[in-house]
Amino acid sequence: MSIESLIIKHAELADLKRELKAKGSEEIGLCSNRNRTEINGFPGIFFNDGPSCVDSVFEGFKDAMNEASEFGDQVFFEDAWSDSVAEGEVCQHCQNVRELKRRRVKASSDLGQIRGAITRVGRRLSREKSE
Numbered sequence: 001m002s003i004e005s006l007i008i009k010h011a012e013l014a015d016l017k018r019e020l021k022a023k024g025s026e027e028i029g030l031c032s033n034r035n036r037t038e039i040n041g042f043p044g045i046f047f048n049d050g051p052s053c054v055d056s057v058f059e060g061f062k063d064a065m066n067e068a069s070e071f072g073d074q075v076f077f078e079d080a081w082s083d084s085v086a087e088g089e090v091c092q093h094c095q096n097v098r099e100l101k102r103r104r105v106k107a108s109s110d111l112g113q114i115r116g117a118i119t120r121v122g123r124r125l126s127r128e129k130s131e
């Protein structure tokens, strides 16, 4: 890859990462469980500060992990997540959050590779310059 295409790819991935992060924050704010939380047991009063589905799954997972560790077992978040999704406990927004996060992690790792490649080109150019 030419240095120009590396720089272009770097900019594209950096933007993609930023975009995915923004979309993720937007989606988590739309979580239907979070927005359904009642205040002092009064239904109909909403605030959007309750736990999201992601938070709830994580809480359940932590409990399961503590229990499992007593028996020397292992539990995996991925399993807890799929179970909760299958049980219909995770709203579409939170499912989107997880998908966006997956794509962001991928973009991050691609970005790291591009940075590595740019660094290698930089080193080569630096050597050539000092020769």
Ligand SMILES: [Zn+2]
Binding pocket: 030, 031, 032, 033, 034, 052, 053, 054, 090, 091, 092, 093, 094, 095
């Ligand atoms: Zn949700």
